[in-house]
Amino acid sequence: MTSPSDSDAALSDPLRLHPRPPFPEQDQDHPGSTEAMDPRPDHGETSYRGHGQLTGRKALVTGGDSGIGRAVCLAFAREGADVVFTHLPEEATEAEETARLIRDAGRTAVPVACDIRDEQQCLALIEQTVTDLGGLDLLVNNAAYQMSQPDGIEAITTEQFDRVMKTNLYGMFWLTKAALTHMPAGSSVINTASVQGYQPSPHLLDYAMTKSAIISFTHGLAQMVADRGIRVNAVAPGPVWTPLIPATMPDPTRFGEQSPLGRPAQPAEMAPAFVFLAAEQASYITGEILNATGGTPLP
Secondary structure (H helix, E strand, O other): OOOHHHHHOOOOOOOOOOOOOOOOOOOOOOOOOOOOOOOOOOOOOOOOOOOOOOOOOEEEEOOOOOHHHHHHHHHHHHOOOEEEEEEOHHHHHHHHHHHHHHHHOOOOEEEEEOOOOOHHHHHHHHHHHHHHHOOOOEEEEOOOOOOOOOOOHHHOOHHHHHHHHHHHHHHHHHHHHHHOOOOOOOOEEEEEOOHHHOOOOHHHHHHHHHHHHHHHHHHHHHHHHHHHOOEEEEEEEOOEOOOHHHHHOOOHHHOOOOOOOOOOEOHHHHHHHHHHHHOHHHOOOOOOEEEEOOOOOOO
């Protein structure tokens, strides 16, 4: 019989698995840098082990240069998928590291500088993906923009509002609409929602609005394309330690401590949710929101 002390050695305590706040003071300009973060985010570089769940799949991931997007690209590649991923022009250095991780897994990596606020760039991205990979069967709408405005709605400029809406909603809509014309039965669309879609923080009002809309879009589109054999789901993370945090939040030193686990997630802790929803094992799951919030209760 195994004693408690013996079994404990094989377990990872989620309370202590990754760094806990308070974190060092740090401030970055948008879009932020992974290298400059303290502690450095974990994308699964040394921990993620693939099991062939996505062998031969062809994936497009937006916002794959860093954070959750990088972790998803790494996990998809180690599960056997080839990956096209987007980044902004100013994120080219970050994108090179994501591409290296994909190629080190033995898969094709195609980084594309793309501003998904532009419809024509979105349409060109889908065509490039189909050409470069020979098809498309996994679409991850992950790219997003946020900017904290603790001084109230008056501080949210029309320019900021447009950027949040077009990045988080318009881009997702244009890409999904164009991608579906190429995606065969058995394909999967996975959107990145957020705990903010259920419990909006006042200082992230416009961002939270978009995450609520993504949840509704996921529910509705799943029903719309079910008869094509295409599944649509979303992952709703809680606080995650990514470059957006020091680049858009006024004080990241206590970030994530409000979650029941007392810390933010690392990007590596989000990637398995995307793999699960993309894999055939989830063939009867569509129209669902997989909440990964560190214990925060949601509706």
